[in-house]
Amino acid sequence: MRRRFLMCPPEHFAVEYAINPWMDPAAGADRALAIRQWEGLKSAYESLGHEVNLIEPIEGLPDMVFAANGALVAGGRVYGARFAFPQRAEEAPAYRRWFAERGYPVHEPEHVNEGEGDFLVLDEVILAGTGFRTRTEAHLEAQEFLGRPVVSLRLVDPRYYHLDTALFPLDGRNVAYYPEAFSEGSREVLRRLFPDAVLATAADAAVLGLNAVSDGTHVVINIEASDLQLELKRRGYEVVPVDLSELRKAGGGPKCCTLEIRGDN
Structure with missing residues:
Protein backbone atom coordinates (compact mmCIF):
# COMPACT_ATOMS: atom_id res chain seq x y z
CA MET A 1 0.00 0.00 0.00
CA ARG A 2 1.27 3.45 -0.92
CA ARG A 3 2.17 5.45 2.17
CA ARG A 4 2.20 9.18 2.74
CA PHE A 5 5.02 10.63 4.81
CA LEU A 6 5.91 14.02 6.25
CA MET A 7 9.61 14.85 6.46
CA CYS A 8 11.69 17.90 7.40
CA PRO A 9 14.95 18.72 5.59
CA PRO A 10 17.90 18.91 8.02
CA GLU A 11 18.97 22.39 6.89
CA HIS A 12 19.57 23.46 10.49
CA PHE A 13 20.68 20.09 11.87
CA ALA A 14 23.39 20.20 14.52
CA VAL A 15 24.30 18.56 17.81
CA GLU A 16 24.31 21.61 20.08
CA TYR A 17 23.00 20.07 23.31
CA ALA A 18 22.65 16.63 24.89
CA ILE A 19 19.15 15.38 25.73
CA ASN A 20 19.81 11.69 25.07
CA PRO A 21 22.84 9.39 25.40
CA TRP A 22 23.63 9.53 21.67
CA MET A 23 24.30 13.29 21.64
CA ASP A 24 27.80 14.74 22.15
CA PRO A 25 27.97 18.49 21.47
CA ALA A 26 31.77 18.37 21.64
CA ALA A 27 31.85 15.96 18.70
CA GLY A 28 29.24 17.88 16.73
CA ALA A 29 27.92 16.71 13.36
CA ASP A 30 28.51 17.25 9.65
CA ARG A 31 25.39 19.03 8.38
CA ALA A 32 26.25 18.63 4.71
CA LEU A 33 26.64 14.88 5.14
CA ALA A 34 23.42 14.70 7.16
CA ILE A 35 21.58 16.43 4.30
CA ARG A 36 22.96 13.98 1.74
CA GLN A 37 21.99 11.00 3.91
CA TRP A 38 18.51 12.42 4.52
CA GLU A 39 18.05 12.94 0.78
CA GLY A 40 18.97 9.30 0.29
CA LEU A 41 16.21 8.29 2.70
CA LYS A 42 13.67 10.49 0.91
CA SER A 43 14.70 9.02 -2.44
CA ALA A 44 14.34 5.49 -1.04
CA TYR A 45 10.72 6.19 -0.10
CA GLU A 46 9.95 7.74 -3.46
CA SER A 47 11.55 4.84 -5.32
CA LEU A 48 9.15 2.52 -3.46
CA GLY A 49 6.18 4.59 -4.68
CA HIS A 50 5.47 6.44 -1.44
CA GLU A 51 4.53 10.12 -1.28
CA VAL A 52 6.81 12.46 0.66
CA ASN A 53 5.49 15.81 1.90
CA LEU A 54 7.83 18.41 3.38
CA ILE A 55 7.55 20.82 6.28
CA GLU A 56 9.70 23.95 6.28
CA PRO A 57 12.61 23.66 8.73
CA ILE A 58 12.95 26.45 11.31
CA GLU A 59 16.27 27.99 12.21
CA GLY A 60 17.19 27.33 15.83
CA LEU A 61 15.42 23.95 15.91
CA PRO A 62 18.21 21.50 14.97
CA ASP A 63 16.16 18.41 15.86
CA MET A 64 13.13 19.35 13.75
CA VAL A 65 14.43 16.89 11.14
CA PHE A 66 13.05 14.16 13.40
CA ALA A 67 9.53 14.59 12.09
CA ALA A 68 8.16 11.46 13.77
CA ASN A 69 8.21 13.31 17.07
CA GLY A 70 5.98 16.11 15.78
CA ALA A 71 2.59 14.36 16.00
CA LEU A 72 0.60 11.14 15.84
CA VAL A 73 -1.77 10.84 12.88
CA ALA A 74 -4.43 8.13 12.75
CA GLY A 75 -7.78 8.05 10.99
CA GLY A 76 -7.16 11.49 9.55
CA ARG A 77 -6.93 13.02 13.04
CA VAL A 78 -3.81 14.60 14.52
CA TYR A 79 -2.77 14.24 18.15
CA GLY A 80 -0.11 16.89 18.61
CA ALA A 81 3.17 16.68 20.50
CA ARG A 82 4.28 18.35 23.71
CA PHE A 83 8.02 17.93 24.10
CA ALA A 84 9.74 16.96 27.34
CA PHE A 85 12.73 19.28 26.81
CA PRO A 86 12.57 23.05 26.20
CA GLN A 87 15.12 22.79 23.38
CA ARG A 88 12.48 21.10 21.21
CA ALA A 89 9.32 22.79 22.49
CA GLU A 90 8.76 25.04 19.47
CA GLU A 91 8.68 22.11 17.08
CA ALA A 92 5.24 21.10 18.38
CA PRO A 93 3.28 24.19 17.23
CA ALA A 94 5.06 24.13 13.87
CA TYR A 95 3.82 20.62 13.17
CA ARG A 96 0.33 21.40 14.48
CA ARG A 97 0.14 24.40 12.15
CA TRP A 98 1.18 22.31 9.15
CA PHE A 99 -1.72 19.93 9.69
CA ALA A 100 -4.26 22.59 10.70
CA GLU A 101 -3.53 24.59 7.54
CA ARG A 102 -4.41 21.50 5.52
CA GLY A 103 -7.73 20.96 7.24
CA TYR A 104 -6.89 18.16 9.66
CA PRO A 105 -8.60 18.04 13.06
CA VAL A 106 -5.72 18.75 15.47
CA HIS A 107 -5.66 18.18 19.22
CA GLU A 108 -3.25 20.26 21.28
CA PRO A 109 -2.24 17.88 24.08
CA GLU A 110 -2.32 18.57 27.78
CA HIS A 111 0.32 15.94 28.58
CA VAL A 112 3.93 15.46 27.52
CA ASN A 113 4.28 13.18 24.51
CA GLU A 114 6.67 13.01 21.56
CA GLY A 115 4.38 11.87 18.78
CA GLU A 116 5.30 8.81 16.78
CA GLY A 117 8.51 8.61 18.72
CA ASP A 118 6.42 6.92 21.40
CA PHE A 119 3.20 5.99 19.55
CA LEU A 120 3.26 3.24 16.89
CA VAL A 121 0.07 2.34 15.02
CA LEU A 122 -1.04 -1.18 14.16
CA ASP A 123 -4.35 -2.42 12.77
CA GLU A 124 -6.12 -2.96 16.09
CA VAL A 125 -4.02 -1.12 18.69
CA ILE A 126 -1.60 1.72 19.18
CA LEU A 127 1.54 0.77 21.09
CA ALA A 128 2.71 3.58 23.37
CA GLY A 129 6.06 3.99 25.11
CA THR A 130 6.78 5.61 28.45
CA GLY A 131 9.67 5.77 30.89
CA PHE A 132 11.80 8.60 29.50
CA ARG A 133 9.73 11.08 27.48
CA THR A 134 6.01 10.44 26.96
CA ARG A 135 3.80 10.38 30.05
CA THR A 136 1.26 7.59 30.58
CA GLU A 137 -1.43 10.27 30.91
CA ALA A 138 -0.77 11.07 27.26
CA HIS A 139 -1.55 7.46 26.36
CA LEU A 140 -5.05 7.93 27.79
CA GLU A 141 -5.41 11.34 26.18
CA ALA A 142 -4.51 9.93 22.76
CA GLN A 143 -6.91 7.02 23.21
CA GLU A 144 -9.78 9.39 24.01
CA PHE A 145 -9.05 11.67 21.04
CA LEU A 146 -8.39 8.94 18.47
CA GLY A 147 -10.87 6.34 19.73
CA ARG A 148 -8.35 3.54 19.40
CA PRO A 149 -7.07 1.19 22.12
CA VAL A 150 -3.64 2.16 23.41
CA VAL A 151 -1.27 -0.39 25.01
CA SER A 152 1.36 1.09 27.34
CA LEU A 153 4.92 -0.26 27.29
CA ARG A 154 7.67 0.82 29.71
CA LEU A 155 11.17 1.53 28.39
CA VAL A 156 14.06 0.97 30.80
CA ASP A 157 17.28 1.59 28.84
CA PRO A 158 18.11 5.30 28.33
CA ASP A 171 2.79 -4.68 9.22
CA GLY A 172 -0.55 -4.09 10.92
CA ARG A 173 -0.32 -7.28 12.97
CA ASN A 174 3.30 -7.98 13.88
CA VAL A 175 6.41 -6.18 15.11
CA ALA A 176 10.17 -6.41 15.53
CA TYR A 177 11.67 -5.37 18.87
CA TYR A 178 14.63 -5.53 21.24
CA PRO A 179 13.38 -7.22 24.45
CA GLU A 180 16.02 -5.78 26.80
CA ALA A 181 14.80 -2.23 26.11
CA PHE A 182 11.56 -3.02 27.99
CA SER A 183 10.53 -3.75 31.54
CA GLU A 184 9.78 -7.38 32.37
CA GLY A 185 6.04 -6.74 32.44
CA SER A 186 6.14 -5.00 29.07
CA ARG A 187 8.17 -7.88 27.62
CA GLU A 188 5.44 -10.26 28.71
CA VAL A 189 2.80 -8.03 27.08
CA LEU A 190 4.78 -8.07 23.84
CA ARG A 191 5.23 -11.85 24.01
CA ARG A 192 1.47 -12.29 24.41
CA LEU A 193 0.50 -9.80 21.69
CA PHE A 194 3.17 -10.82 19.17
CA PRO A 195 4.27 -14.44 19.65
CA ASP A 196 5.82 -14.48 16.16
CA ALA A 197 7.70 -11.17 16.51
CA VAL A 198 11.19 -10.63 15.12
CA LEU A 199 13.61 -10.23 18.04
CA ALA A 200 16.62 -8.00 17.46
CA THR A 201 20.10 -8.53 18.85
CA ALA A 202 21.88 -6.07 21.11
CA ALA A 203 24.26 -5.25 18.25
CA ASP A 204 21.44 -4.32 15.90
CA ALA A 205 19.66 -2.28 18.55
CA ALA A 206 22.92 -0.40 19.24
CA VAL A 207 22.97 0.97 15.66
CA LEU A 208 19.28 1.93 15.91
CA GLY A 209 18.35 -0.94 13.63
CA LEU A 210 14.84 -0.91 15.07
CA ASN A 211 14.31 2.70 14.07
CA ALA A 212 13.01 1.35 10.78
CA VAL A 213 10.01 1.90 8.51
CA SER A 214 8.06 -0.98 6.97
CA ASP A 215 5.26 -0.73 4.40
CA GLY A 216 4.39 -4.39 4.94
CA THR A 217 6.63 -5.53 2.09
CA HIS A 218 9.75 -3.36 2.20
CA VAL A 219 11.72 -2.40 5.31
CA VAL A 220 13.81 0.77 5.17
CA ILE A 221 16.49 0.16 7.78
CA ASN A 222 19.90 1.40 8.93
CA ILE A 223 22.58 -0.26 6.82
CA GLU A 224 24.62 -1.43 9.85
CA ALA A 225 21.84 -3.64 11.28
CA SER A 226 23.14 -6.76 9.51
CA ASP A 227 21.64 -9.58 11.60
CA LEU A 228 18.22 -7.96 11.62
CA GLN A 229 18.34 -7.53 7.86
CA LEU A 230 19.08 -11.24 7.41
CA GLU A 231 16.18 -12.24 9.64
CA LEU A 232 13.80 -9.89 7.83
CA LYS A 233 14.86 -11.38 4.50
CA ARG A 234 14.29 -14.85 5.92
CA ARG A 235 10.76 -13.75 6.82
CA GLY A 236 10.14 -12.63 3.25
CA TYR A 237 10.60 -8.87 3.55
CA GLU A 238 12.53 -6.83 1.01
CA VAL A 239 15.21 -4.89 2.87
CA VAL A 240 16.16 -1.35 1.78
CA PRO A 241 19.34 -0.34 3.66
CA VAL A 242 20.11 3.36 4.15
CA ASP A 243 23.02 5.18 5.76
CA LEU A 244 21.91 7.74 8.37
CA SER A 245 25.04 7.56 10.51
CA GLU A 246 25.34 11.34 10.80
CA LEU A 247 21.77 11.77 12.03
CA ARG A 248 22.36 8.95 14.50
CA LYS A 249 24.71 11.33 16.32
CA ALA A 250 21.52 12.99 17.60
CA GLY A 251 19.79 9.66 18.27
CA GLY A 252 17.80 9.40 15.06
CA GLY A 253 17.31 6.96 12.20
CA PRO A 254 14.86 6.35 9.33
CA LYS A 255 11.75 6.27 11.49
CA CYS A 256 12.74 9.35 13.50
CA CYS A 257 12.87 11.28 10.22
CA THR A 258 9.47 10.01 9.08
CA LEU A 259 5.97 10.94 10.26
CA GLU A 260 3.27 8.84 8.58
CA ILE A 261 0.12 10.66 7.53
CA ARG A 262 -2.67 8.13 7.92
CA GLY A 263 -6.07 8.82 6.41
CA ASP A 264 -9.43 7.38 7.38
CA ASN A 265 -8.26 3.75 7.62
Missing part, protein backbone atom coordinates in the same frame (compact mmCIF):
# COMPACT_ATOMS: atom_id res chain seq x y z
CA ARG A 159 19.72 4.55 24.95
CA TYR A 160 16.26 3.55 23.75
CA TYR A 161 14.44 6.57 25.08
CA HIS A 162 11.62 6.46 22.51
CA LEU A 163 9.55 3.43 21.59
CA ASP A 164 10.58 3.81 17.94
CA THR A 165 14.21 3.16 18.87
CA ALA A 166 13.32 -0.27 20.31
CA LEU A 167 10.38 -1.53 18.21
CA PHE A 168 8.81 -1.10 14.79
CA PRO A 169 5.66 -2.53 13.17
CA LEU A 170 6.38 -5.00 10.40
Whole structure:
Protein backbone atom coordinates (compact mmCIF):
# COMPACT_ATOMS: atom_id res chain seq x y z
CA MET A 1 0.00 0.00 0.00
CA ARG A 2 1.27 3.45 -0.92
CA ARG A 3 2.17 5.45 2.17
CA ARG A 4 2.20 9.18 2.74
CA PHE A 5 5.02 10.63 4.81
CA LEU A 6 5.91 14.02 6.25
CA MET A 7 9.61 14.85 6.46
CA CYS A 8 11.69 17.90 7.40
CA PRO A 9 14.95 18.72 5.59
CA PRO A 10 17.90 18.91 8.02
CA GLU A 11 18.97 22.39 6.89
CA HIS A 12 19.57 23.46 10.49
CA PHE A 13 20.68 20.09 11.87
CA ALA A 14 23.39 20.20 14.52
CA VAL A 15 24.30 18.56 17.81
CA GLU A 16 24.31 21.61 20.08
CA TYR A 17 23.00 20.07 23.31
CA ALA A 18 22.65 16.63 24.89
CA ILE A 19 19.15 15.38 25.73
CA ASN A 20 19.81 11.69 25.07
CA PRO A 21 22.84 9.39 25.40
CA TRP A 22 23.63 9.53 21.67
CA MET A 23 24.30 13.29 21.64
CA ASP A 24 27.80 14.74 22.15
CA PRO A 25 27.97 18.49 21.47
CA ALA A 26 31.77 18.37 21.64
CA ALA A 27 31.85 15.96 18.70
CA GLY A 28 29.24 17.88 16.73
CA ALA A 29 27.92 16.71 13.36
CA ASP A 30 28.51 17.25 9.65
CA ARG A 31 25.39 19.03 8.38
CA ALA A 32 26.25 18.63 4.71
CA LEU A 33 26.64 14.88 5.14
CA ALA A 34 23.42 14.70 7.16
CA ILE A 35 21.58 16.43 4.30
CA ARG A 36 22.96 13.98 1.74
CA GLN A 37 21.99 11.00 3.91
CA TRP A 38 18.51 12.42 4.52
CA GLU A 39 18.05 12.94 0.78
CA GLY A 40 18.97 9.30 0.29
CA LEU A 41 16.21 8.29 2.70
CA LYS A 42 13.67 10.49 0.91
CA SER A 43 14.70 9.02 -2.44
CA ALA A 44 14.34 5.49 -1.04
CA TYR A 45 10.72 6.19 -0.10
CA GLU A 46 9.95 7.74 -3.46
CA SER A 47 11.55 4.84 -5.32
CA LEU A 48 9.15 2.52 -3.46
CA GLY A 49 6.18 4.59 -4.68
CA HIS A 50 5.47 6.44 -1.44
CA GLU A 51 4.53 10.12 -1.28
CA VAL A 52 6.81 12.46 0.66
CA ASN A 53 5.49 15.81 1.90
CA LEU A 54 7.83 18.41 3.38
CA ILE A 55 7.55 20.82 6.28
CA GLU A 56 9.70 23.95 6.28
CA PRO A 57 12.61 23.66 8.73
CA ILE A 58 12.95 26.45 11.31
CA GLU A 59 16.27 27.99 12.21
CA GLY A 60 17.19 27.33 15.83
CA LEU A 61 15.42 23.95 15.91
CA PRO A 62 18.21 21.50 14.97
CA ASP A 63 16.16 18.41 15.86
CA MET A 64 13.13 19.35 13.75
CA VAL A 65 14.43 16.89 11.14
CA PHE A 66 13.05 14.16 13.40
CA ALA A 67 9.53 14.59 12.09
CA ALA A 68 8.16 11.46 13.77
CA ASN A 69 8.21 13.31 17.07
CA GLY A 70 5.98 16.11 15.78
CA ALA A 71 2.59 14.36 16.00
CA LEU A 72 0.60 11.14 15.84
CA VAL A 73 -1.77 10.84 12.88
CA ALA A 74 -4.43 8.13 12.75
CA GLY A 75 -7.78 8.05 10.99
CA GLY A 76 -7.16 11.49 9.55
CA ARG A 77 -6.93 13.02 13.04
CA VAL A 78 -3.81 14.60 14.52
CA TYR A 79 -2.77 14.24 18.15
CA GLY A 80 -0.11 16.89 18.61
CA ALA A 81 3.17 16.68 20.50
CA ARG A 82 4.28 18.35 23.71
CA PHE A 83 8.02 17.93 24.10
CA ALA A 84 9.74 16.96 27.34
CA PHE A 85 12.73 19.28 26.81
CA PRO A 86 12.57 23.05 26.20
CA GLN A 87 15.12 22.79 23.38
CA ARG A 88 12.48 21.10 21.21
CA ALA A 89 9.32 22.79 22.49
CA GLU A 90 8.76 25.04 19.47
CA GLU A 91 8.68 22.11 17.08
CA ALA A 92 5.24 21.10 18.38
CA PRO A 93 3.28 24.19 17.23
CA ALA A 94 5.06 24.13 13.87
CA TYR A 95 3.82 20.62 13.17
CA ARG A 96 0.33 21.40 14.48
CA ARG A 97 0.14 24.40 12.15
CA TRP A 98 1.18 22.31 9.15
CA PHE A 99 -1.72 19.93 9.69
CA ALA A 100 -4.26 22.59 10.70
CA GLU A 101 -3.53 24.59 7.54
CA ARG A 102 -4.41 21.50 5.52
CA GLY A 103 -7.73 20.96 7.24
CA TYR A 104 -6.89 18.16 9.66
CA PRO A 105 -8.60 18.04 13.06
CA VAL A 106 -5.72 18.75 15.47
CA HIS A 107 -5.66 18.18 19.22
CA GLU A 108 -3.25 20.26 21.28
CA PRO A 109 -2.24 17.88 24.08
CA GLU A 110 -2.32 18.57 27.78
CA HIS A 111 0.32 15.94 28.58
CA VAL A 112 3.93 15.46 27.52
CA ASN A 113 4.28 13.18 24.51
CA GLU A 114 6.67 13.01 21.56
CA GLY A 115 4.38 11.87 18.78
CA GLU A 116 5.30 8.81 16.78
CA GLY A 117 8.51 8.61 18.72
CA ASP A 118 6.42 6.92 21.40
CA PHE A 119 3.20 5.99 19.55
CA LEU A 120 3.26 3.24 16.89
CA VAL A 121 0.07 2.34 15.02
CA LEU A 122 -1.04 -1.18 14.16
CA ASP A 123 -4.35 -2.42 12.77
CA GLU A 124 -6.12 -2.96 16.09
CA VAL A 125 -4.02 -1.12 18.69
CA ILE A 126 -1.60 1.72 19.18
CA LEU A 127 1.54 0.77 21.09
CA ALA A 128 2.71 3.58 23.37
CA GLY A 129 6.06 3.99 25.11
CA THR A 130 6.78 5.61 28.45
CA GLY A 131 9.67 5.77 30.89
CA PHE A 132 11.80 8.60 29.50
CA ARG A 133 9.73 11.08 27.48
CA THR A 134 6.01 10.44 26.96
CA ARG A 135 3.80 10.38 30.05
CA THR A 136 1.26 7.59 30.58
CA GLU A 137 -1.43 10.27 30.91
CA ALA A 138 -0.77 11.07 27.26
CA HIS A 139 -1.55 7.46 26.36
CA LEU A 140 -5.05 7.93 27.79
CA GLU A 141 -5.41 11.34 26.18
CA ALA A 142 -4.51 9.93 22.76
CA GLN A 143 -6.91 7.02 23.21
CA GLU A 144 -9.78 9.39 24.01
CA PHE A 145 -9.05 11.67 21.04
CA LEU A 146 -8.39 8.94 18.47
CA GLY A 147 -10.87 6.34 19.73
CA ARG A 148 -8.35 3.54 19.40
CA PRO A 149 -7.07 1.19 22.12
CA VAL A 150 -3.64 2.16 23.41
CA VAL A 151 -1.27 -0.39 25.01
CA SER A 152 1.36 1.09 27.34
CA LEU A 153 4.92 -0.26 27.29
CA ARG A 154 7.67 0.82 29.71
CA LEU A 155 11.17 1.53 28.39
CA VAL A 156 14.06 0.97 30.80
CA ASP A 157 17.28 1.59 28.84
CA PRO A 158 18.11 5.30 28.33
CA ARG A 159 19.72 4.55 24.95
CA TYR A 160 16.26 3.55 23.75
CA TYR A 161 14.44 6.57 25.08
CA HIS A 162 11.62 6.46 22.51
CA LEU A 163 9.55 3.43 21.59
CA ASP A 164 10.58 3.81 17.94
CA THR A 165 14.21 3.16 18.87
CA ALA A 166 13.32 -0.27 20.31
CA LEU A 167 10.38 -1.53 18.21
CA PHE A 168 8.81 -1.10 14.79
CA PRO A 169 5.66 -2.53 13.17
CA LEU A 170 6.38 -5.00 10.40
CA ASP A 171 2.79 -4.68 9.22
CA GLY A 172 -0.55 -4.09 10.92
CA ARG A 173 -0.32 -7.28 12.97
CA ASN A 174 3.30 -7.98 13.88
CA VAL A 175 6.41 -6.18 15.11
CA ALA A 176 10.17 -6.41 15.53
CA TYR A 177 11.67 -5.37 18.87
CA TYR A 178 14.63 -5.53 21.24
CA PRO A 179 13.38 -7.22 24.45
CA GLU A 180 16.02 -5.78 26.80
CA ALA A 181 14.80 -2.23 26.11
CA PHE A 182 11.56 -3.02 27.99
CA SER A 183 10.53 -3.75 31.54
CA GLU A 184 9.78 -7.38 32.37
CA GLY A 185 6.04 -6.74 32.44
CA SER A 186 6.14 -5.00 29.07
CA ARG A 187 8.17 -7.88 27.62
CA GLU A 188 5.44 -10.26 28.71
CA VAL A 189 2.80 -8.03 27.08
CA LEU A 190 4.78 -8.07 23.84
CA ARG A 191 5.23 -11.85 24.01
CA ARG A 192 1.47 -12.29 24.41
CA LEU A 193 0.50 -9.80 21.69
CA PHE A 194 3.17 -10.82 19.17
CA PRO A 195 4.27 -14.44 19.65
CA ASP A 196 5.82 -14.48 16.16
CA ALA A 197 7.70 -11.17 16.51
CA VAL A 198 11.19 -10.63 15.12
CA LEU A 199 13.61 -10.23 18.04
CA ALA A 200 16.62 -8.00 17.46
CA THR A 201 20.10 -8.53 18.85
CA ALA A 202 21.88 -6.07 21.11
CA ALA A 203 24.26 -5.25 18.25
CA ASP A 204 21.44 -4.32 15.90
CA ALA A 205 19.66 -2.28 18.55
CA ALA A 206 22.92 -0.40 19.24
CA VAL A 207 22.97 0.97 15.66
CA LEU A 208 19.28 1.93 15.91
CA GLY A 209 18.35 -0.94 13.63
CA LEU A 210 14.84 -0.91 15.07
CA ASN A 211 14.31 2.70 14.07
CA ALA A 212 13.01 1.35 10.78
CA VAL A 213 10.01 1.90 8.51
CA SER A 214 8.06 -0.98 6.97
CA ASP A 215 5.26 -0.73 4.40
CA GLY A 216 4.39 -4.39 4.94
CA THR A 217 6.63 -5.53 2.09
CA HIS A 218 9.75 -3.36 2.20
CA VAL A 219 11.72 -2.40 5.31
CA VAL A 220 13.81 0.77 5.17
CA ILE A 221 16.49 0.16 7.78
CA ASN A 222 19.90 1.40 8.93
CA ILE A 223 22.58 -0.26 6.82
CA GLU A 224 24.62 -1.43 9.85
CA ALA A 225 21.84 -3.64 11.28
CA SER A 226 23.14 -6.76 9.51
CA ASP A 227 21.64 -9.58 11.60
CA LEU A 228 18.22 -7.96 11.62
CA GLN A 229 18.34 -7.53 7.86
CA LEU A 230 19.08 -11.24 7.41
CA GLU A 231 16.18 -12.24 9.64
CA LEU A 232 13.80 -9.89 7.83
CA LYS A 233 14.86 -11.38 4.50
CA ARG A 234 14.29 -14.85 5.92
CA ARG A 235 10.76 -13.75 6.82
CA GLY A 236 10.14 -12.63 3.25
CA TYR A 237 10.60 -8.87 3.55
CA GLU A 238 12.53 -6.83 1.01
CA VAL A 239 15.21 -4.89 2.87
CA VAL A 240 16.16 -1.35 1.78
CA PRO A 241 19.34 -0.34 3.66
CA VAL A 242 20.11 3.36 4.15
CA ASP A 243 23.02 5.18 5.76
CA LEU A 244 21.91 7.74 8.37
CA SER A 245 25.04 7.56 10.51
CA GLU A 246 25.34 11.34 10.80
CA LEU A 247 21.77 11.77 12.03
CA ARG A 248 22.36 8.95 14.50
CA LYS A 249 24.71 11.33 16.32
CA ALA A 250 21.52 12.99 17.60
CA GLY A 251 19.79 9.66 18.27
CA GLY A 252 17.80 9.40 15.06
CA GLY A 253 17.31 6.96 12.20
CA PRO A 254 14.86 6.35 9.33
CA LYS A 255 11.75 6.27 11.49
CA CYS A 256 12.74 9.35 13.50
CA CYS A 257 12.87 11.28 10.22
CA THR A 258 9.47 10.01 9.08
CA LEU A 259 5.97 10.94 10.26
CA GLU A 260 3.27 8.84 8.58
CA ILE A 261 0.12 10.66 7.53
CA ARG A 262 -2.67 8.13 7.92
CA GLY A 263 -6.07 8.82 6.41
CA ASP A 264 -9.43 7.38 7.38
CA ASN A 265 -8.26 3.75 7.62
